[in-house]
Amino acid sequence: xxxxxxxxxxxxxxxxxxxxxxxxxxxxxxxxxxxxxxxxxxxxxxxxxxxxxxxxxxxxxxxxxxxxxxxxxxxxxxxxxxxxxxxxxxxxxxxxxxxxxxxxxxxxxxxxxxxxxxxxxxxxxxxxxxxxxxxxxxxxxxxxxxxxxxxxxxxxxxxxxxxxxxxxxxxxxxxxxxxxxxxxxxxxxxxxxxxxxxxxxxxxxxxxxxxxxxxxxxxxxxxxxxxxxxxxxxxxxxxxxxxxxxxxxxxxxxxxxxxxxxxxxxxxxxxxxxxxxxxxxxxxxxxxxxxxxxxxxxxxxxxxxxxxxxxxxxxxxxxxxxxxxxxxxxxxxxxxxxxxxxxxxxxxxxxxxxxxxxxxxxxxxxxxxxxxxxxxxxxxxxxxxxxxxxxxxxxxxxxxxxxxxxxxxxxxxxxxxxxxxxxxxxxxxxxxxxxxxxxxxxxxxxxxxxxxxxxxxxxxxxxxxxxxxxxxxxxxxxxxxxxxxxxxxxxxxxxxxxxxxxxxxxxxxxxxxxxxxxxxxxxxxxxxxxxxxxxxxxxxxxxxxxxxxxxxxxxxxxxxxxxxxxxxxxxxxxxxxxxxxxxxx
Amino acid sequence: xxxxxxxxxxxxxxxxxxxxxxxxxxxxxxxxxxxxxxxxxxxxxxxxxxxxxxxxxxxxxxxxxxxxxxxxxxxxxxxxxxxxxxxxxxxxxxxxxxxxxxxxxxxxxxxxxxxxxxxxxxxxxxxxxxxxxxxxxxxxxxxxxxxxxxxxxxxxxxxxxxxxxxxxxxxxxxxxxxxxxxxxxxxxxxxxxxxxxxxxxxxxxxxx
Numbered sequence: 001x002x003x004x005x006x007x008x009x010x011x012x013x014x015x016x017x018x019x020x021x022x023x024x025x026x027x028x029x030x031x032x033x034x035x036x037x038x039x040x041x042x043x044x045x046x047x048x049x050x051x052x053x054x055x056x057x058x059x060x061x062x063x064x065x066x067x068x069x070x071x072x073x074x075x076x077x078x079x080x081x082x083x084x085x086x087x088x089x090x091x092x093x094x095x096x097x098x099x100x101x102x103x104x105x106x107x108x109x110x111x112x113x114x115x116x117x118x119x120x121x122x123x124x125x126x127x128x129x130x131x132x133x134x135x136x137x138x139x140x141x142x143x144x145x146x147x148x149x150x151x152x153x154x155x156x157x158x159x160x161x162x163x164x165x166x167x168x169x170x171x172x173x174x175x176x177x178x179x180x181x182x183x184x185x186x187x188x189x190x191x192x193x194x195x196x197x198x199x200x201x202x203x204x205x206x207x208x209x210x211x212x213x214x215x216x217x218x219x220x221x222x223x224x225x226x227x228x229x230x231x232x233x234x235x236x237x238x239x240x241x242x243x244x245x246x247x248x249x250x251x252x253x254x255x256x257x258x259x260x261x262x263x264x265x266x267x268x269x270x271x272x273x274x275x276x277x278x279x280x281x282x283x284x285x286x287x288x289x290x291x292x293x294x295x296x297x298x299x300x301x302x303x304x305x306x307x308x309x310x311x312x313x314x315x316x317x318x319x320x321x322x323x324x325x326x327x328x329x330x331x332x333x334x335x336x337x338x339x340x341x342x343x344x345x346x347x348x349x350x351x352x353x354x355x356x357x358x359x360x361x362x363x364x365x366x367x368x369x370x371x372x373x374x375x376x377x378x379x380x381x382x383x384x385x386x387x388x389x390x391x392x393x394x395x396x397x398x399x400x401x402x403x404x405x406x407x408x409x410x411x412x413x414x415x416x417x418x419x420x421x422x423x424x425x426x427x428x429x430x431x432x433x434x435x436x437x438x439x440x441x442x443x444x445x446x447x448x449x450x451x452x453x454x455x456x457x458x459x460x461x462x463x464x465x466x467x468x469x470x471x472x473x474x475x476x477x478x479x480x481x482x483x484x485x486x487x488x489x490x491x492x493x494x495x496x497x498x499x500x501x502x503x504x505x506x507x508x509x510x511x512x513x514x515x516x517x518x519x520x521x522x523x524x525x526x527x528x529x530x531x532x533x534x535x536x537x538x539x540x541x542x543x544x545x546x547x548x549x550x551x552x553x554x555x556x557x558x559x560x561x562x563x564x565x566x567x568x569x570x571x572x573x574x575x576x577x578x579x580x581x582x583x584x585x
Numbered sequence: 586x587x588x589x590x591x592x593x594x595x596x597x598x599x600x601x602x603x604x605x606x607x608x609x610x611x612x613x614x615x616x617x618x619x620x621x622x623x624x625x626x627x628x629x630x631x632x633x634x635x636x637x638x639x640x641x642x643x644x645x646x647x648x649x650x651x652x653x654x655x656x657x658x659x660x661x662x663x664x665x666x667x668x669x670x671x672x673x674x675x676x677x678x679x680x681x682x683x684x685x686x687x688x689x690x691x692x693x694x695x696x697x698x699x700x701x702x703x704x705x706x707x708x709x710x711x712x713x714x715x716x717x718x719x720x721x722x723x724x725x726x727x728x729x730x731x732x733x734x735x736x737x738x739x740x741x742x743x744x745x746x747x748x749x750x751x752x753x754x755x756x757x758x759x760x761x762x763x764x765x766x767x768x769x770x771x772x773x774x775x776x777x778x779x780x781x782x783x784x785x786x787x788x789x790x791x792x793x
Binding site (some may be wrong): 114192193195231234240241242255257258267270297300472484553 | 594596597604606608612616619623631635639641726733
């Protein structure tokens with residue numbers, strides 16, 4: 001059979017036209033609907049995790065004031081907060097949400113190449129979320145092992161949720177990985193194979209490069225988590241001893257013997273570190289497009305940005321053991337992993353310089369998406385710099401179990417991607433809904449979130465330097481912590497509550513604007529990329545009307561000298577091309 | 586424009602359509618076979634990680650090599666046969682215009698799948714006999730890995746059988762479609778891959 005790429009199938013009707021409400025909005029195979037389903041589910045489960053973090057902060061800031069927060073619940077909240085935020089919110093929203101929405105639109109195709117698989121991906125994801133949340137309702141509650149699920153503690157008696165919660169967590173992770181694989185195969189194949197005519201790889205917007213590289217990382221990194229989860233499941237259910245050493249419980253020898261807890265850590269972090277970049281790379285891509293569009297300037301060093309994304313992706317598989325310095329390792333290994341960790345800072349810093357240089361002398365429009373994008377540069381630099389501290393073994397060892405690490409990873413992996421998410425949600429909101437959001441409300445939301453998160457995490461660095469240990473339910477009396485540390489903790493909690501409440505502004509804005517927002521035209525920001533050039537806003541099923549777009553130029557033709565507008569869409573041939581074309585005739 | 590030129594050019598310098606009007610996929614094969622190739626790489630990563638864990642765990646002192654039951658040779662023969670019939674179905678399919686049972690390709694495809702089911706049933710019998718002999722999953726890390734690796738391999742084969750059954754359903758209903766030809770081809774590739782993995786596992790489990 002002659003192979004016809006999807007991009008070439010120019011008929012107005014894609015193969016899976018929806019016929020009823022159910023096939024249009026529920027069992028939908030349309031990438032845009034699936035993106036919104038993914039996004040909605042991820043944001044919902046993210047709110048659950050946000051609520052859990054507030055409960056944790058209440059205990060730390062005002063110990064023993066909330067009666068139902070006991071040590072077991074505290075650890076369960078810590079665990080579920082971490083796991084949900086990293087995997088079920090950030091990974092799912094960036095790749096399942098934005099990946100699904102933007103890949104076909106930015107590449108100029110009608111849909112993903114495997115729409116049915118794409119639909120299955122969402123439904124598997126939803127099942128994984130339901131399984132995860134159901135652990136709140138089983139005997140013993142969800143697991144309290146920490147998001148790293150380290151063996152032997154995670155499946156031993158005494159750890160909250162060892163009765164059922166941990167098993168549900170493992171099952172949920174396996175289902176999530178299956179969902180991710182189905183989605184990931186779609187994104188990669190669509191980007192590589194189905195781009196419309198003229199869309200060469202180097203004309204792809206950086207969002208797509210970020211999503212592509214992150215997806216490939218995910219496809220190779222999630223297997224490590226899968227392997228770890230299956231083997232831990234065997235130890236838990238079948239009583240094998242892959243990770244479980246011999247242990248004595250209440251004076252009696254347990255049934256396990258000889259397993260290696262360190263092996264679990266290696267497998268976990270072989271997934272865990274690339275996971276940081278599975279979240280960060282799409283964020284890098286999206287923020288590049290937001291910055292370039294609202295600075296009315298081409299992204300500085302486009303090719304460098306692409307290669308930096310790829311280099312970061314490659315290097316991210318060589319740094320995992322920097323999470324394990326305190327587990328003990330051969331000093332040469334420590335040296336190796338410290339070196340690779342510092343090397344990865346080079347392409348990352350390069351990206352930061354390029355964002356700043358894109359802003360430099362740009363015609364900046366400080367609207368809500370741009371504010372969030374610039375805010376991201378600040379938080380990412382702060383989080384990244386503390387990462388340089390912790391990448392070194394001798395600095396990491398004393399700081400590893402303190403609030404310094406909590407501050408570091410929340411800054412770099414929590415706040416930064418979330419600021420990009422908000423930038424992206426505001427930026428693409430007019431395309432997704434066809435309405436503009438309320439700009440004033442958006443700006444208030446930005447300042448509350450941005451300043452609020454600094455009020456939370458900046459003081460945590462100092463608590464870390466004081467030696468305040470992380471993961472503790474309560475500090476008790478210590479000699480090395482002054483009383484003022486508790487006052488600082490109370491303030492951090494108040495700031496956290498403030499930031500959480502401020503998010504109501506976001507939800508009010510997007511829901512209110514859905515009905516009452518000003519109608520958006522197809523390209524309100526004057527952007528160049530293809531998704532803004534669709535014939536309908538929001539784009540209809542099949543995206544492009546009767547004919548697929550043709551791409552004539554790269555994604556960043558902003559403020560081109562001599563051109564009447566300050567942007568030239570990718571699908572506009574331009575006068576030069578027309579002249580040449582007519583000349584040939 | 587070649588892939589190399591594409592990723593090394595300066596995109597801001599070029600306006601217009603490079604090399605005419607045709608879209609340029611990176612690879613010339615079909616989407617499905619590219620997705621399968623990526624999937625095979627993922628599965629290879631999964632088994633490689635299991636192997637790393639295997640070798641690390643083996644060094645920890647309490648490892649007692651497992652005497653493998655002779656029936657595994659029979660199972661291997663079944664899987665080998667399954668792979669061969671899958672390939673025969675593909676070869677036969679090239680030479681005929683329609684795919685149904687009577688035409689041969691469909692029948693071979695069917696036999697290939699049945700032999701794979703026989704392989705899984707055989708593996709189940711091996712597990713059963715080991716448990717009956719007191720060589721269950723808990724008795725030693727070598728046993729635990731035997732059950733783990735064979736189970737993961739069998740699960741992958743079951744996934745293949747799901748695709749096989751869908752293709753078979755279409756063949757049985759005479760739904761003429763070029764997609765069937767593609768399904769057969771991809772099934773054959775997947776079957777060979779799983780045979781290769783199994784042979785590797787069998788050698789590993791026999792000698793360690």
